[in-house]
Amino acid sequence: MLTTSGGETSAAMPHLMATAIGSKDFPLVFVDHCFYTSATYRMIEYFRDSGYNLKTYRSLLTPGEIERDYSGWCDPRTPLFSVVVRKIKHEPLNRAFEEVRPKAWIRGIMAHETPERQAADLVQLKNGVYQVHPILDWSRGNVLDYIAKHDLPINEDHWDPTKGRDQRGECLIGDNCGLDTGGK
Numbered sequence: 001m002l003t004t005s006g007g008e009t010s011a012a013m014p015h016l017m018a019t020a021i022g023s024k025d026f027p028l029v030f031v032d033h034c035f036y037t038s039a040t041y042r043m044i045e046y047f048r049d050s051g052y053n054l055k056t057y058r059s060l061l062t063p064g065e066i067e068r069d070y071s072g073w074c075d076p077r078t079p080l081f082s083v084v085v086r087k088i089k090h091e092p093l094n095r096a097f098e099e100v101r102p103k104a105w106i107r108g109i110m111a112h113e114t115p116e117r118q119a120a121d122l123v124q125l126k127n128g129v130y131q132v133h134p135i136l137d138w139s140r141g142n143v144l145d146y147i148a149k150h151d152l153p154i155n156e157d158h159w160d161p162t163k164g165r166d167q168r169g170e171c172l173i174g175d176n177c178g179l180d181t182g183g184k
Helices: 012-021 038-049 063-069 079-100 140-149
Strands: 002-004 027-032 053-058 104-106 123-126 129-132
Touching: 002 012, 002 104, 012 140, 027 038, 027 079, 038 053, 053 079, 063 079
Parallel strands: 002 027, 027 053, 104 129
Antiparallel strands: 123 129
16 A cells, blocks of 8 residues: 655655556555645546546544634644544544555655654564555655656645644654554
């Protein structure tokens, strides 16, 4: 299973994986918390229109319900922030894991993006699922070159409120982000 944020350079990993295995028939999972920009949704449509096996998992709560019940949640310094992130990002991702049941989770993270990603390994085993980071050692220039070489789209207006104001928020290596196995 490969996950995508629909972010700026997110077209690279699905293309790279499809090229490596000779098929677009792998689960490409997008967790939609419904707070993304229209540019991000256009990137997701690009994946769908390009023939990827796109699987979208949405929050069980609407943006209106989140705003009504958790006003001010977007500030990472508040206790509401982690509560809402669990509800709109982790819970849908956990549903994806329950449905897809991957042995490996391919991620397009790059070490230069956050301190937590700098600490990641190329392959790590977490809760019985291998996390594989094929482009962990790529620079921003490397991924932009790959995108240009293969004429892939760039999302120049990606914003994810679950990443905080600086867009560098991250699920910590030791937490259950995306791998809540319910005690299994």
